[in-house]
Amino acid sequence: MEKIPEENSCKNIIFNAVLKKNPILVSGMVIAPAVMTADSFSSAVTLSAAFSLITFFTLLISSFVPKKIVYTIRIIMYAFIGALVYVPSAIALEYFIPDGIEQMGIFFPLLIINSLIVSRSESIFFLETKGKMMLDIIFCIIGYDAAVILFGIIREIIGSGAAGEKIIGMPVVFSAFTEPFGGFILLGAMAALLRVLLAFIKKVRQK
Amino acid sequence: MVSGNEKTEASMMTDMLIVLLVLAAVSVYYYGLRAAILIAITSAVCCLTDFICIKLRKKEAQLSDMSALMTGLTLSLMLPASAPYFAAVTAAVFAIAAAKQVFGGRGCEIFNPAAVGFLFVSLCFPENILTYPGYSNTFMSMPLDSLVPSDVMLRPSMMRAFIATGSSPAPLLDILVGKFYGPMGTGVLAVIAVAAVFLVLRRTVSAIALLSEIAVSGTAVFILSGFDPLSVLCFFAGGMTLFGMIFLSCEYSTVPKTKSSRFIYGILVGGITVLLHYYAKAENAVVYAVIIAAPFGIELDKRALSFAGMLNKKGIFSKTNKSVKHMQETLDILEKNNEEK
Numbered sequence: 440m441e442k443i444p445e446e447n448s449c450k451n452i453i454f455n456a457v458l459k460k461n462p463i464l465v466s467g468m469v470i471a472p473a474v475m476t477a478d479s480f481s482s483a484v485t486l487s488a489a490f491s492l493i494t495f496f497t498l499l500i501s502s503f504v505p506k507k508i509v510y511t512i513r514i515i516m517y518a519f520i521g522a523l524v525y526v527p528s529a530i531a532l533e534y535f536i537p538d539g540i541e542q543m544g545i546f547f548p549l550l551i552i553n554s555l556i557v558s559r560s561e562s563i564f565f566l567e568t569k570g571k572m573m574l575d576i577i578f579c580i581i582g583y584d585a586a587v588i589l590f591g592i593i594r595e596i597i598g599s600g601a602a603g604e605k606i607i608g609m610p611v612v613f614s615a616f617t618e619p620f621g622g623f624i625l626l627g628a629m630a631a632l633l634r635v636l637l638a639f640i641k642k643v644r645q646k
Numbered sequence: 647m648v649s650g651n652e653k654t655e656a657s658m659m660t661d662m663l664i665v666l667l668v669l670a671a672v673s674v675y676y677y678g679l680r681a682a683i684l685i686a687i688t689s690a691v692c693c694l695t696d697f698i699c700i701k702l703r704k705k706e707a708q709l710s711d712m713s714a715l716m717t718g719l720t721l722s723l724m725l726p727a728s729a730p731y732f733a734a735v736t737a738a739v740f741a742i743a744a745a746k747q748v749f750g751g752r753g754c755e756i757f758n759p760a761a762v763g764f765l766f767v768s769l770c771f772p773e774n775i776l777t778y779p780g781y782s783n784t785f786m787s788m789p790l791d792s793l794v795p796s797d798v799m800l801r802p803s804m805m806r807a808f809i810a811t812g813s814s815p816a817p818l819l820d821i822l823v824g825k826f827y828g829p830m831g832t833g834v835l836a837v838i839a840v841a842a843v844f845l846v847l848r849r850t851v852s853a854i855a856l857l858s859e860i861a862v863s864g865t866a867v868f869i870l871s872g873f874d875p876l877s878v879l880c881f882f883a884g885g886m887t888l889f890g891m892i893f894l895s896c897e898y899s900t901v902p903k904t905k906s907s908r909f910i911y912g913i914l915v916g917g918i919t920v921l922l923h924y925y926a927k928a929e930n931a932v933v934y935a936v937i938i939a940a941p942f943g944i945e946l947d948k949r950a951l952s953f954a955g956m957l958n959k960k961g962i963f964s965k966t967n968k969s970v971k972h973m974q975e976t977l978d979i980l981e982k983n984n985e986e987k
Contacts, residue, residue, distance in 0.1 A: 613736070618769060620769075645794065
């Protein structure tokens with residue numbers, strides 16, 4: 440039996456999914472909903488919940504799509520599965536967080552065809568065992584959710600001077616960060632900081 | 647050793663600084679000590695941020711590089727004299743850190759740093775940045791607190807009234823000498839017009855770009871305002887239009903390199919300014935126009951250079967062909983770019 444290379448160890452998969460290849464901060468995936476909707480802690484949690492539900496179940500069901508089917512048809516099938524998963528997800532989320540889902544607007548149904556679904560279903564499914572694939576997907580989703588929630592918290596503090604919708608008395612509030620353009624800048628700054636952190640981890644590991 | 651090109655850039659910077667210092671002096675005359683403090687704070691913070699960013703990037707800081715000072719001066723003149731000091735500091739830090747150093751520092755900027763810094767604070771603190779105090783000839787007329795007390799009358803700019811009514815709210819003389827509610831150093835039309843002539847004659851500012859911007863926007867406003875020349879002057883003086891066209895869009899690091907690109911870029915900036923002014927009711931339309939047109943300028947340059955390269959390869963135009971001066975200059979830029987590669 441072929442020996443599993445070190446790169447594919449569980450520890451590495453988790454590290455890559457959460458930090459080294461973080462879907463939003465490193466790979467730049469699913470940026471638009473984050474920038475447009477996650478301007479506070481509560482909206483970031485709503486986005487994370489919607490993203491997690493739709494992505495996880497779509498990828499789980501998509502993993503049963505046979506490799507024999509041609510690429511074009513496979514992609515259409517993923518979108519179709521995403522649309523099917525969207526219906527129960529929307530019902531569940533509208534029941535638990537109706538206001539949050541309403542605020543997401545068009546960005547909620549657009550999660551059906553998010554880039555993580557396409558990239559992960561194509562690059563990982565046919566190369567890895569199902570267990571490792573699921574581990575990768577779960578930690579990818581955790582990496583995305585953690586980044587989006589942190590992004591929402593920072594944005595709410597510096598953009599609205601509030602934390603969890605409570606005013607915390609910031610001396611200066613930069614309301615531009617609640618706008619999409621400010622969101623892009625903040626996301627860029629967070630991506631740069633993550634790169635600095637990764638470079639530091641690499642240095643420590645080498646030592 | 648200083649190359650010929652660097653010498654030209656230093657001379658351009660000196661010209662720009664002279665003009666900006668004259669405008670700074672006029673704003674100190676109108677708004678007193680507070681204007682001087684704002685100008686000093688913005689310029690100092692720009693220089694300090696530039697120095698820190700250069701050190702963080704592990705590059706060598708050059709004393710001859712006055713671009714940060716130029717950005718600081720330009721930015722400070724775009725602010726109202728009542729702007730809080732923290733807003734000036736924020737604008738300066740954002741302009742240098744996010745719009746200049748992130749893109750690779752001097753000469754690599756895509757967007758004009760002063761324009762980006764101003765837009766950022768006008769979005770963050772609109773109530774402080776888009777309301778203006780009246781002018782006064784007394785040196786200590788404005789209080790020196792960071793946030794001006796509520797008893798100081800702050801009003802929307804003259805441009806806001808012009809947008810609302812469609813006709814000039816101020817008489818000709820006031821427009822020429824900048825005696826209206828607006829940013830502290832961008833409304834003195836007479837001085838800015840002289841500065842434009844000086845900079846064009848010194849070849850510091852691209853005549854092609856500037857004239858095409860003025861021609862396009864001036865003609866459009868003249869027609870749209872029902873052939874009212876006072877409205878045209880009001881358009882150029884208020885909303886920092888002429889100031890922005892000279893110091894933001896035609897500044898040597900922002901303007902495209904080839905003449906054909908400069909011409910098209912000028913038309914774009916002028917056209918977008920008028921569109922945003924009349925149809926989006928934007929108060930400082932030129933600042934948005936400069937930012938929108940900047941990426942087009944880069945693309946236009948690329949197209950012009952590749953076109954010139956193609957013609958040169960086919961032997962249609964060459965450097966020895968004296969009849970097409972414009973193409974020779976474009977080929978010079980192309981050669982320089984190839985050498986740099």
